[in-house]
Amino acid sequence: MLKLYNKPFIDIKNSRPEIEVTVENILFEFKSNEKLATEKYVDKLILVKGKIAAISISKGHSIITLKDKNGISSVICQMLAEDNLNALKLEKGDEILIKGVCTGYLLDIMMVRCVLINNNFKDE
């Protein structure tokens, strides 16, 4: 019982994403049919590929924003604390892979518990 109570969160770093998608495609899917896209992506571990539009820090969390080419909507990724420093090494315009849990769509697609995929780093 106590074991269940203390059940850990899913280990994002070592789990395989259920779906791999580009920023353009996932935005297109949410904009054309939010209900269908919600069923497909929300609460799932997904891998998103896109270009960085912004990197910011809010209350100890780094946030990476990926934008599509049209630039109105974006995918906003709240990083896990363990990747805060790595997030700061990245630059606007870099094309990266982010793995995390999709929580849904407001004006943008929201992701939480995100981690960077290692081959993001040119010097590694």
Add this chain to the structure above:
Amino acid sequence: MNKTVILLLFLVSIQLFSQEKYLTKEGYISFFSHSLVEDIKADNYQVLSVIDTETGEIGVQLLMRSFMFKKALMQEHFNESYIESYKYPKATLKGFIVNFNGLDAQNTTVEIKGLLTIHGVEKEMSAMAKIEVLKNRINLSGTFKVEVADFNINIPTIVRNNIAKTIKVTFDLQHKPYK
């Protein structure tokens, strides 16, 4: 038409038709439940909030699944059993800041009034907030109380002692001009 669609249209129209909008996509809202058995806290760092400075209207939207809990099981129960996020993925507030254009200080207390929708139930609400109007920034922060029973949220008897009847909500929304 679905309420979230209406709010979304409202938010979108705000952005298209006026210059005087302040917005954040990284607003913070948390809730806290205190009981003799345990304290439960969850944080959401992905709150969308828009203020129309011409009218003092405010629109807030958040995703229930963006609330982060300390324990995975709490988060699971919250989304799957109590809030039913698969059915009601968002919470919204559509309201206004009372006497927004008559504010006579940069730093003061205001009342926010509006319709709060949680778990598909719409309810009138009012909250006091600290407002800071700075150049290129409008900050709103404060707390208010939410009665679980008002929103038709069904808490099983077995855990009823673990969850407070009144939940304290804390918000901190730092808006910037919308370009």
